[in-house]
Amino acid sequence: xxxxxxxxxxxxxxxxxxxGTQRFGTLATVKRGGHPHLTTMLYSWDPEARIARFSxxxxxxxxxxxxxxPRAALHVQGGDVWSFAVAEGEAEVSHATAVPGDAVGRxxxxxxxxxVQPADEQTFLxxxxxERRVVVRLKVDRLYGxxxxxxx
Numbered sequence: 001x002x003x004x005x006x007x008x009x010x011x012x013x014x015x016x017x018x019x020g021t022q023r024f025g026t027l028a029t030v031k032r033g034g035h036p037h038l039t040t041m042l043y044s045w046d047p048e049a050r051i052a053r054f055s056x057x058x059x060x061x062x063x064x065x066x067x068x069x070p071r072a073a074l075h076v077q078g079g080d081v082w083s084f085a086v087a088e089g090e091a092e093v094s095h096a097t098a099v100p101g102d103a104v105g106r107x108x109x110x111x112x113x114x115x116v117q118p119a120d121e122q123t124f125l126x127x128x129x130x131e132r133r134v135v136v137r138l139k140v141d142r143l144y145g146x147x148x149x150x151x152x
């Protein structure tokens with residue numbers, strides 16, 4: 001049996017670029033018993049600040065997990081099944097947006113890619129309040145991941 005190529009670690013720049021090209025990833029939080037809680041999330045990546053932002057509602061279990069234990073990780077699949085990036089750090093959870101257009105609502109609006117901005121911004125901001133939306137900010141202090149260079 002011959003051994004194929006070994007995975008190669010990706011540079012910090014390549015990992016950040018991978019985080020910037022994807023929109024969905026798996027967020028891992030820590031349950032009270034210590035096991036991971038995994039959920040697929042839409043996110044936005046700010047490479048300069050090294051922050052991954054997520055929109056969720058205040059009543060989600062992941063919010064309770066992060067308020068109790070802020071350690072979290074985001075796993076993002078690369079362009080093939082052999083590459084990935086993981087962003088680890090501590091997360092903070094904002095308060096729920098309470099008034100259409102408040103700071104949290106504006107931050108949530110800013111997370112939406114330019115190509116899918118809402119047609120009616122005011123209605124969108126009102127919907128965020130009704131849903132009790134919060135921003136989860138994962139402050140990344142460690143990036144790691146690999147790629148495997150194989151053909152077909």
